[in-house]
Amino acid sequence: MNHIAILGAGQAGSSLAAKLRGLGFGGRITLIGEEDTLPYQRPPLSKKYLMKEMTLEQLHLRPERFYADNDISLHLGRKVDAIDPAMRQIRFGEELLSYDQLALTTGATPRALPAALGGDLPGVYVVRNLADVDRMAPEFEAGRRVLVVGGGYIGLEAAAVAAKLGLKVTLIEAAPRILQRVAAPETSDYFRGLHAGNGVEILEGAGLAGLSRGEAITVALSDGSRREVDFVIVGIGVAANDGLAAAAGIACDGGILVDAHGRTSDAAIWAAGDCARLPYRGQMIRLESVQNAIDQAEAVAANMLGAEADYVPKPWFWSDQYDVKLQIAGLNMAFDRVVTRPGASEKARSHWYYRGDTLLAVDAMNEPRSYMVGKRLIEAGRSPLPEQVADSAFDLKSLI
Ligand code: FAD
Numbered sequence: 231m232n233h234i235a236i237l238g239a240g241q242a243g244s245s246l247a248a249k250l251r252g253l254g255f256g257g258r259i260t261l262i263g264e265e266d267t268l269p270y271q272r273p274p275l276s277k278k279y280l281m282k283e284m285t286l287e288q289l290h291l292r293p294e295r296f297y298a299d300n301d302i303s304l305h306l307g308r309k310v311d312a313i314d315p316a317m318r319q320i321r322f323g324e325e326l327l328s329y330d331q332l333a334l335t336t337g338a339t340p341r342a343l344p345a346a347l348g349g350d351l352p353g354v355y356v357v358r359n360l361a362d363v364d365r366m367a368p369e370f371e372a373g374r375r376v377l378v379v380g381g382g383y384i385g386l387e388a389a390a391v392a393a394k395l396g397l398k399v400t401l402i403e404a405a406p407r408i409l410q411r412v413a414a415p416e417t418s419d420y421f422r423g424l425h426a427g428n429g430v431e432i433l434e435g436a437g438l439a440g441l442s443r444g445e446a447i448t449v450a451l452s453d454g455s456r457r458e459v460d461f462v463i464v465g466i467g468v469a470a471n472d473g474l475a476a477a478a479g480i481a482c483d484g485g486i487l488v489d490a491h492g493r494t495s496d497a498a499i500w501a502a503g504d505c506a507r508l509p510y511r512g513q514m515i516r517l518e519s520v521q522n523a524i525d526q527a528e529a530v531a532a533n534m535l536g537a538e539a540d541y542v543p544k545p546w547f548w549s550d551q552y553d554v555k556l557q558i559a560g561l562n563m564a565f566d567r568v569v570t571r572p573g574a575s576e577k578a579r580s581h582w583y584y585r586g587d588t589l590l591a592v593d594a595m596n597e598p599r600s601y602m603v604g605k606r607l608i609e610a611g612r613s614p615l616p617e618q619v620a621d622s623a624f625d626l627k628s629l630i
Contacts, residue, residue: 239263
């Protein structure tokens with residue numbers, strides 16, 4: 231085995247290439263990416279980069295010379311059109327490249343608003359790529375009006391940036407509450423209050439009937455009301471980029487299916503990051519986070535070299551909104567109880583998710599200590615009693 235090709239030059243692809251060299255792989259590595267920029271980190275796109283507090287160079291995961299120094303052949307601005315697993319080849323345009331092993335790290339694509347609702351109008355944006363953010367950045371001027379469609383983390387972060395920059399922000403969420411898909415009502419309440427305190431209008435249970443464009447954009451809501459805005463940001467989730475894999479006959483189901491080693495249904499093809507659906511506690515899940523992209527990619531690198539080690543995700547996520555840092559440890563799937571632990575200040579607290587007596591996850595707002603101890607408890611498989619969690623005077627560290 232001497233040529234590993236990596237398809238998708240983002241967080242997972244770049245980590246995988248670096249880890250292969252770190253583990254001493256001496257063969258050829260080719261890293262191919264559709265975007266015409268060095269592999270970069272996405273989280274600041276809806277945070278500091280959008281606020282213009284971070285430069286493009288600071289987004290880069292590794293400097294350009296890293297790839298040359300490590301003999302990683304980087305092909306940027308190149309879209310791979312097809313994979314031929316039988317021939318072990320990938321095709322870009324008319325060019326064919328043979329591989330011995332292939333890693334798919336193709337990420338995800340934001341769900342677009344249907345064109346029938348005005349999703350293709352000028353002034354309607356999604357936030358996934360650097361190019362998306364560069365395109366919409368000039369719209370962020372004080373006094374302008376923006377509609378954010380979707381109350382998940384990306385929509386809320388974009389709303390926070392816009393409010394901080396002095397825009398008039400309305401956020402609509404079709405579900406009964408913001409963050410419904412990912413967090414408990416207690417966390418939704420916290421962020422609803424935070425945004426309200428910063429002047430953002432949040433409308434929950436509010437469907438979009440359609441957008442139409444004159445000088446401004448007219449927003450028609452499902453309750454029959456209308457309002458005008460200058461531009462629209464759509465944050466209604468993503469779909470895994472599994473089309474190439476599916477067309478090549480690799481098993482996919484809302485993501486590229488991988489086993490605990492990160493191997494797909496084709497023995498020479500692996501997948502990691504947002505595009506992969508992996509086994510976790512008896513279910514197949516996708517994890518859209520930087521930590522998973524790095525850890526899974528590194529596990530796949532080791533397994534491509536024969537480690538045969540299971541990848542066990544240690545879910546971790548964060549979000550920055552105004553002066554609040556949210557840190558999440560664990561996965562709250564199927565929780566049946568939430569316990570609040572008060573923090574040192576009004577905005578500091580943490581929400582602890584349980585299923586029965588088992589601690590599943592922690593949402594910590596401006597509470598890095600609760601986050602750290604919660605993460606360690608979850609990783610150790612230990613569950614504090616709910617009354618210990620609720621008592622801020624109780625030292626949870628004593629349980630570790
Ligand atoms: P990506 O980083 O998306 O890389 C995939 C790459 O593959 C892309 O560059 C794509 O162009 C390329 N590609 C796809 N198809 C092809 C093809 N056919 N040919 C060539 N190239 C192709 N996570 C957190 O943990 N915390 C956060 O606070 C956070 N904030 C976020 C904010 C935003 C705005 C976004 C968009 C994401 C955020 N995330 C956050 C999620 C995190 O960034 C992703 O989980 C992570 O980037 C996934 O890495 P990846 O390598 O799987 O995919």
